[in-house]
Amino acid sequence: MAAAERCFAESGFDGVSLRAITDAAGVDLALVNYHFGGKDNLLREVIARRARIVHEERVRALEVARQEAGACSPSVEAIVSAFLEPLLRRLLGGDPGWRHYGSLISQLDVLPKFVELTSDVLDPTALHFINALRLALPKAPPEAIYWGYMFLIGSMVQVMSATGRIERLSRGLCRSGDIEGALRELVPFISAGLRALQSRRS
Amino acid sequence: MAAAERCFAESGFDGVSLRAITDAAGVDLALVNYHFGGKDNLLREVIARRARIVHEERVRALEVARQEAGACSPSVEAIVSAFLEPLLRRLLGGDPGWRHYGSLISQLDVLPKFVELTSDVLDPTALHFINALRLALPKAPPEAIYWGYMFLIGSMVQVMSATGRIERLSRGLCRSGDIEGALRELVPFISAGLRALQSRRS
DNA sequence: GTCTATACCGTGATAGAC
DNA sequence: GTCTATCACGGTATAGAC
Numbered sequence: 001m002a003a004a005e006r007c008f009a010e011s012g013f014d015g016v017s018l019r020a021i022t023d024a025a026g027v028d029l030a031l032v033n034y035h036f037g038g039k040d041n042l043l044r045e046v047i048a049r050r051a052r053i054v055h056e057e058r059v060r061a062l063e064v065a066r067q068e069a070g071a072c073s074p075s076v077e078a079i080v081s082a083f084l085e086p087l088l089r090r091l092l093g094g095d096p097g098w099r100h101y102g103s104l105i106s107q108l109d110v111l112p113k114f115v116e117l118t119s120d121v122l123d124p125t126a127l128h129f130i131n132a133l134r135l136a137l138p139k140a141p142p143e144a145i146y147w148g149y150m151f152l153i154g155s156m157v158q159v160m161s162a163t164g165r166i167e168r169l170s171r172g173l174c175r176s177g178d179i180e181g182a183l184r185e186l187v188p189f190i191s192a193g194l195r196a197l198q199s200r201r202s
Numbered sequence: 203m204a205a206a207e208r209c210f211a212e213s214g215f216d217g218v219s220l221r222a223i224t225d226a227a228g229v230d231l232a233l234v235n236y237h238f239g240g241k242d243n244l245l246r247e248v249i250a251r252r253a254r255i256v257h258e259e260r261v262r263a264l265e266v267a268r269q270e271a272g273a274c275s276p277s278v279e280a281i282v283s284a285f286l287e288p289l290l291r292r293l294l295g296g297d298p299g300w301r302h303y304g305s306l307i308s309q310l311d312v313l314p315k316f317v318e319l320t321s322d323v324l325d326p327t328a329l330h331f332i333n334a335l336r337l338a339l340p341k342a343p344p345e346a347i348y349w350g351y352m353f354l355i356g357s358m359v360q361v362m363s364a365t366g367r368i369e370r371l372s373r374g375l376c377r378s379g380d381i382e383g384a385l386r387e388l389v390p391f392i393s394a395g396l397r398a399l400q401s402r403r404s
Numbered sequence: 405g406t407c408t409a410t411a412c413c414g415t416g417a418t419a420g421a422c
Numbered sequence: 423g424t425c426t427a428t429c430a431c432g433g434t435a436t437a438g439a440c
């Protein structure tokens with residue numbers, strides 16, 4: 001699964017063959033079918049494994065934020081942080097698997113072919129946090145919250161994809177791998193953006 | 203090229219075969235090689251064709267904004283609009299090719315394999331607008347501007363990818379194809395986000 | 405029950421004939 | 423400028439060894 005994760009992240013789902021994956025893992029080709037039942041299911045399991053961990057920690061972080069806020073709703077910043085940090089902080093750790101997972105999620109998120117897969121895995125978390133945002137932004141119309149959540153995902157995906165684009169643009173001033181630095185800009189950016197959705201139109 | 207554009211957008215670059223493309227176009231498989239010189243170059247030309255148009259209109263729109271602003275810098279909103287509208291407004295028109303182009307750009311933007319291609323085509327525009335943003339946000343540190351630009355791209359990509367995710371999340375309240383509605387939320391979201399980058403830390 | 409080797413059949417891109 | 427023939431490679435299925 002680690003090999004699959006890395007290969008999928010580097011070359012994309014269709015860009016890599018099962019043979020390349022099994023070679024990298026040092027196992028026989030047929031084992032994929034025996035243990036997972038096909039390439040699609042291998043992807044599904046690769047995703048689901050880490051998604052579960054992230055989902056649980058996000059919900060827990062939001063719970064903590066709620067307790068700290070007492071009677072009122074947690075701040076937008078607290079909600080955004082509870083969403084972003086459980087995933088992004090892991091990309092900093094020693095396990096490269098998490099970075100591959102981040103890159104992979106970024107790719108799948110944007111492919112029409114895989115909406116069903118990504119929705120199955122990610123929608124529960126999404127709805128949980130959309131609901132929290134609705135309470136934190138009572139004056140924002142519902143459509144605005146949904147779009148705002150999409151923008152939040154989009155900004156996060158851009159960080160996780162770590163394509164090296166920002167190195168090129170900034171001539172090395174910023175680095176794709178500097179999640180810490182990205183997070184420092186990302187939370188205020190998104191929070192201010194979301195708040196702006198509430199101060200406009202009917 | 204129209205067939206290639208559509209196929210690439212729907213299934214991803216590695217997800218479609220040249221056969222599928224040539225069948226859709228009603229031409230012979232080998233013609234691709236003759237006219238374009240391989241699958242990679244076909245992609246490059248498909249992208250470059252529309253990228254040129256968008257680049258020119260973006261630069262022109264920014265020029266107009268500059269003239270309207272007179273001596274001072276155009277507002278963040280004006281810059282963001284000059285960047286987003288030339289592309290996003292076209293996705294509304296009758297030509298489905300533009301929607302496919304949008305989806306395709308979204309996919310490539312996030313794939314490490316294609317950074318070189320996307321950078322070649324998109325970096326000139328990027329640097330042009332990053333510079334404009336620097337002037338509009340004099341108090342923001344340079345790194346913040348680069349990250350902010352990435353978040354801007356990320357939010358836009360999320361809209362262009364049009365995967366149908368937002369329909370699922372909002373149970374039909376928002377629609378992926380409603381670029382007009384997305385744009386109405388997107389410009390204030392990004393503008394407020396960018397401005398927030400300037401009011402923090404050293 | 406697990407794993408290996410290999411066969412199958414469709415499709416990949418291209419080179420060379422027309 | 424167009425089409426046919428080719429060959430390597432794709433995912434999947436199976437037969438049999440451990």
